[in-house]
Each structure stands twice: as structure tokens, then as C-alpha cells.
Amino acid sequence: MDKNKKMLSINNLSIHYITEEGTVAAVQDMNLEVAEGETLGLVGETGAGKTTTALGIMRLIPEPPGKIVQGEIVFQGKNLLDMTTEQMREIRGNKISMIFQDPMTSLNPVIPVGEQIAEVIILHQNVNAREALERAAEMLEKVGIPPERIKEYPHQFSGGMRQRVVIAIALACNPKLLIADEPTTALDVTIQAQVLKLMNNLKKEFNTSMIMITHDLGVVAEVCDKVAIMYAGNVIEYTDKKSLFTEPRHPYTLGLFGSIPSIEDDEERLNPIKGLMPDPTNIPSGCPFHPRCPKVMEICSEKVPKDTEVSKGHFVKCLLYEE
């Protein structure tokens, strides 16, 4: 497979939420790329703009208050932002699909799981209800649920099982791009590993590109090829997995690694990043991270950092590295 074939590229994307209390720049001037079969990790704290990015790609931002202010999202050579509602409906679930965070709430409680999987198949493929249900059973089997349970309702499944059902729905039409919005956050740790493994295997089997949204660097280490670290709507570091773990550059990324407990060292306390995420309606001037940054310089509160390529394919938004 041609690894360099572009599946999705996001160029200069900005998404704002315009409310009475003020404008929230949920995503600021974002540039990302996902190649075929590749997994991009989108990492950041709650409120960093990860989910907004995902919804933006799906064109599911609630408008108003949300608004895509500028930029383009190019999927298979076409700008999704230029598409009509009907064209987008064709793409959703078929070419791009999404796994939501909480499997307890993302399944319809009054419809048997089989029908919920069949729904996406009926919507996008030219099959009748019976064939769709047959395929739904196949999908269930693929995600490791006995196909006999096809007529059961979501409340009869455990959290991990439900997330498997959600994955089956997402992959039922063999999408080109899968957006997973913290798919393991709501699951307990032992199930997390199973679900991640399952996603990884299916992704390889279908050669699907994936955007994995997470705040867990462990998940990144397990599944991602490339990583984008987000802070307050900005992608502040963007590189491949290996250089992220071996030579992180941005002070925020360093802080993230610093706050992970180490097995070897005998530490009394963790080293969290000082301070809190800024109020989204009132983001600090200059570099949004400067009030918390241990390496803050005078210029940081004035100048907005730009993407700097510190080594090939490794971008950092930090004035430390700007010429």
C-alpha cells in the first residue's frame, strides 16, 4: 500500500463558538494530515478542541453557536466544507465514521443492536433489510460478539461489549477514515486494552486511516503513527510517534511527560503542569501556554508562535525554536 497517499488534510482550520459571553476559539489555524492506513493521535486536555476538530471533520458542529471561520478540510481530494448536506450524509458512516466516547449513551436504548448496525448498512448500501441484518451479524462476529446476540438490546451488554457494537457500526461500511473520540475513556483498564487491540486489528484488516482522540499517552504509544498535541485550540506539537517519545520539544509536551509517574524512580509526588487550562473565552495573548510555561520568555506574552519545523516532519509552535 502506498503509505504516502493523502487521505485527509486539514489546512488552516479555525472553528469558533460564538456565544453571548464571548467567542471561544475552539480550534485555531490547524494544519494536519492523515495518510492512507495511518493513525493520527490527537492528544490534549479536556477543552483543548479535540472533539470540536472531530465534529468539524464530520460537519456536525452545532451551528449556531459553532462556526467554521476559515480553512479547508480536504478528504480524498475534495473539500468537505464545500459539500451540500446530502453529499455529507453520503459520506458520514460510509467513508468517514466516528466512534463516540461513551458507549453507554451512544447506542439507541430501544433498538436491538443488530438493527442499529444494519441501519448504517441500509443507509449506504443497496441492500434489503434481511441482507443488512446478515451483514450486521458478520460484523458482530468480527468484533468478538456471538452473532446470536443480534436481537438483544444495548442494556443487555456490558460497557466493553457496547463499545464493540459501536465499533461494528463504525466499520460496517468499511470507511476510509475512522474518527475515534476517546473510545476507551469510559471503559475500565482491562477492557481498554482489548478494545484498542480490536480496533488496531480491524483497522489493519480494512486498511482504514484513523484519528485517535485521547488524553492518554499510553494509548498513543500503542496505536498511533503520528501525534498532534493540542493546547487551547492550537496544535502545539505535531510529529511522528517516535520523535514525540524520544525528543519532545514543546514545554507543554515535556510537562505532559513529566506528569506521568515512572515505574523506576521512587517519587513521592507527581509533577503536574502548574496552573489550569485558560478560560476558553479569555485566552492569554501571545502564546496561550505562556502563563504556565516553565521556560517563559518576555516575548511570549506578545508574539503568537508559528509552526516551526525543528527537524523533518516535526513541527512545534513555540518561540523557543523560532528564528
Place this chain on the structure above:
Amino acid sequence: MNKQGQKRGPWREVWRRLKQNKAAMVGLAIILILVFSAIFADFIAPYGYDDQDLKARLQGPSMQHFLGTDNFGRDILSRIIYGSRVSLQVGFIAVGIAIAVGGTLGAISGYYGKRLDNVIMRLMDVLLAIPGILLAISIVAALGSGLQNVMIAVGIGSIPGYARIVRSSVLTIREQEFIEAARAVGASDFRIITKHIIPNALAPIIVQSTLGVAGAILSAAGLSFIGLGFQPPTPEWGAMLSTGRNFIRDHWHMTAFPGLAIMITIFGLNLLGDGLRDALDPRLKN
């Protein structure tokens, strides 16, 4: 566990819980008996509803006429049995009209929101501002009396109630993650409303409609009582009450039995409605 599990749909659960509620089952039994007598009135009723026997006018309950006869010598029991046909028809069809119109308006209003919501709900407020019986009277006065017009009149009066209930459930359900998930698989608005939102909003609609049928039967009887509903010789309970009123001093049975029929029907529907509300309450799941 699997085999048993497969049958446990949410509606089966509700039925299981409803069965445990004795009062609700009594209500259901009353309704079923009524439905049965309405369907098989021709076989059950000892006399026809307009068979006059002028020699036996105004007789009290006896072996020939269990519930007595009226001022034309018609058998009251038979008229009550035939009357259940009219009452149930009015009750269910009026509520059906109200659910169809009110439910659709409420769903549109709740789902799309904004200006459309405002326009629809203010129209509903206008309807709500007029007392139900007054509205029904004016509609019947405008359209003329008769079964069909009474159903329309009573139905229109209860549209706002359903619109509000459906709207409020749609408002909460629309924000749920599975609706976003449905959108994310490419479902259209129509499909989301009909397949994902309405089935989840059914519980309050069902409760309201059982109680609503009772209300509709009462309204129709009320309309007939004041002479705007059904014209004689239609065996309508409210109309029977109205005729009986003139003889109430000497012939209590002419008003008492139709009145009891109305009361028991409303009682049964309310018992069932309350039971359904409990059975459908998600907080009581066990």
C-alpha cells in the same frame, strides 16, 4: 441466559412491570370488557338500541330490563352497551387526531427549534388559552353536530397538550449522544425523528393518551349533555344523561346507569394510565 435474554426488549419489561400492578390490571380489564362489548354489541345487548316498547315506559330495573327503560320504553342496558361503541370511537379517534397533529407539530417544533418552534408553540398557546369545552362547543357549533364533528372538536382541543409533551421529550432526547451518533452514520432528519426520537419519546405519549381517551369521552358526553353532540336516537351516554335529567325526580335509573357507565370507563382508563406511568418510569427499573 442468552435464550432468556433475547426476549427482554424494553416493551416486554414494561409489560412485566405493568402485570405486577393490580390496579392497572383492573383498569385494563375494564377497558377490555368495554372494547369487547362495543365490538359484539349486536350479540350481547338484549334489545336493539332504538327498540321502543311504549307499554313499558320508564320502568325501573327488572328481570326483563336489568337497568330499566327510558321514556320511550327503550332498554337502558342495551343503550349503554351500544353507547360504548360511540364513546370508545370518540375517545380513541379524537385522541388519535390529537396525537397525529399535536405529535407531529411537537416533534418538528422540538427538533428544529428556533423560530419555527416559536411560531408553532405560540399557536398552541392560543389554543390552550381557550377553555377546552368552550373550544369544542364553538367548533361543533360551526361544523354542526354528529359523530365525526364531535371527534374533530374534541381532538382539536387536545392538540396542544400532545404538542407540548412531544416537544419536551424531543428536546431532551435530541441532545443525547445516540442522536449525534445517528447523524454521524448519515441518517436524515426524517429518519432521526421517526426512528430514533419518537420511539424513545413514546412513554409519556402513551400515558397521556390513556388519560386523554378518558378526557375525550368525558368531553363528548359533556357536549351531548348540553345538546351539541349526538342527536337522538344515537345511544350516547351523555345524551342519555341529558334526557334522563327531566325524569330524575321519579326515575333515578335513567341517569344513574349511564352516569355509572361513564364513571367506570374513566376510572378504568385512569387506573391503566397511572399503572402505565409507573411501569414506564425509568427510575423504577428493577
